[in-house]
Amino acid sequence: MQLPNAVTIKEVGPRDGLQNEKTVIATSDKIEWINRLSRTGVKHIEVTSFVNPKWIPPLADSFEVATGIERVEGVTYSALVPNMRGMEGFLKANLDEVAVFMSATEAHNLKNINKSIDETFPVLKEVIDEALKNGKRVRGYVSTIFGCPYEGTTDVKQALYVSQKLLDLGIHELSLGDTIGVANPVQVQQVLEVFLKEIAGDKLAMHFHDTRGMALANVVASLQMGMTTFDGALGGLGGCPYAPGASGNVATDDLVHMLHGMGLQTGIDEGALIASAQFMQEKIGRPLPSHTLQTVNAC
Numbered sequence: 193m194q195l196p197n198a199v200t201i202k203e204v205g206p207r208d209g210l211q212n213e214k215t216v217i218a219t220s221d222k223i224e225w226i227n228r229l230s231r232t233g234v235k236h237i238e239v240t241s242f243v244n245p246k247w248i249p250p251l252a253d254s255f256e257v258a259t260g261i262e263r264v265e266g267v268t269y270s271a272l273v274p275n276m277r278g279m280e281g282f283l284k285a286n287l288d289e290v291a292v293f294m295s296a297t298e299a300h301n302l303k304n305i306n307k308s309i310d311e312t313f314p315v316l317k318e319v320i321d322e323a324l325k326n327g328k329r330v331r332g333y334v335s336t337i338f339g340c341p342y343e344g345t346t347d348v349k350q351a352l353y354v355s356q357k358l359l360d361l362g363i364h365e366l367s368l369g370d371t372i373g374v375a376n377p378v379q380v381q382q383v384l385e386v387f388l389k390e391i392a393g394d395k396l397a398m399h400f401h402d403t404r405g406m407a408l409a410n411v412v413a414s415l416q417m418g419m420t421t422f423d424g425a426l427g428g429l430g431g432c433p434y435a436p437g438a439s440g441n442v443a444t445d446d447l448v449h450m451l452h453g454m455g456l457q458t459g460i461d462e463g464a465l466i467a468s469a470q471f472m473q474e475k476i477g478r479p480l481p482s483h484t485l486q487t488v489n490a491c
Contacts, residue, residue: 193416198457200421202236202367202397203229203444205472206257207272209429211241211248213476219253221475223260228468229426230264233460234444238270238291242278258285270331274305275315279322290323292316292363293333296351299342300335300371313357320361332363333399338383339374348386356390366396367423370410373403377413384417397421400442402428402481407442408450415456422447427469427480443482445469 206226210217222240229237239261245252258271258281270289273282282290294312295301301309323330336343337351355366368387375383380398387396398414398421400407411422424444448460466488473480479489 195415195454195456196418196420198420198459199415199451200236200397201234201444201447201458201460202238202421202423203234203426204238204399204423204441205229205425205427205429205444207238207241207251208423208441209425209427210250212430213250215476215478216250217472217475219256219260221472222253222257225468225472225475226257226261228464228471230262230267232464232468233458234465235266235459236268236270236289238272239287241272241274242281242285243272243274244277255281255285258282258287272333273319273323276318276322279319283322283326288328290319290328290330291333292319292330292358293335294354294358295335295340295371296346296354297336297340297343300340303342304335309354313361316358317361320363324362330363331365331367332358333367333369334358335369335371337368337375338370338379339372341372345374348383351383352387352390355387359391359395364395365421366391367399368396369399370401370407373401373406375400375410376406377409380410380413381417384414384419388417393418393420397423399423401430402440402442408446411442411447411450424448426465426482427473427485428482429472429480440481443480443484445484446482449484 240254240257241251242254268288270291271287272291273279320330334355400410424447425441426444428440428443430441
């Protein structure tokens, strides 16, 4: 098995993890959690979303969180920004990187953004242009790459079209999302074979959900295709509010444990990571789904 020597993990738990939680996490606890994550060796943390609070109430304190965290040198702090109104808050908070998002399928895009795919591009172009003008890098998410809760299996050509369009608008990295966790290792490799003919691998990241327990297997399949950047949510937090049945993201702690066991470097302190996961587990008030935490909880 040919594998890379090192892997980059991008922590999305504070945004993608908490956005779907029914438990209201205190702003001070979110800040403390992000501060703990900053000391684990993780080099990229998505801290919040500057979206209208009526759509994502758990992240209504986005500005307070973004301005309350301790910024550690060498760590990139990003936030999801859906439109120019959100961009205003982002720029006031002065985080490092903007994240924009859309879906590969029309039905999910309409549910998630309330716009068609072609109607979404001009909105995101405004955000991307403004971010670049202000010296901020932009990362893109494309949801439902492998399957859609409304349309079934996603046409890979459609997914590639959306992805290339976003790259053309000026984003530096594209995260390919298995939003409802339907992908399998063979499909992952088939999709990447198509993408890698058109897009350089260092422009791509993988974002798996563990709905059917396939996330780590899909990570290994991606590694075999040369992928070296993966999103994770500590403890396996997460899910998509507009994707029925979607469970949490691949757990960062499970991902790091597996990668270290395979001899791959991440730069992350596994002990500090687990302690950080335990902190948020206590605040949420229920066991989190990661296998690593289940093992720790049983001890």
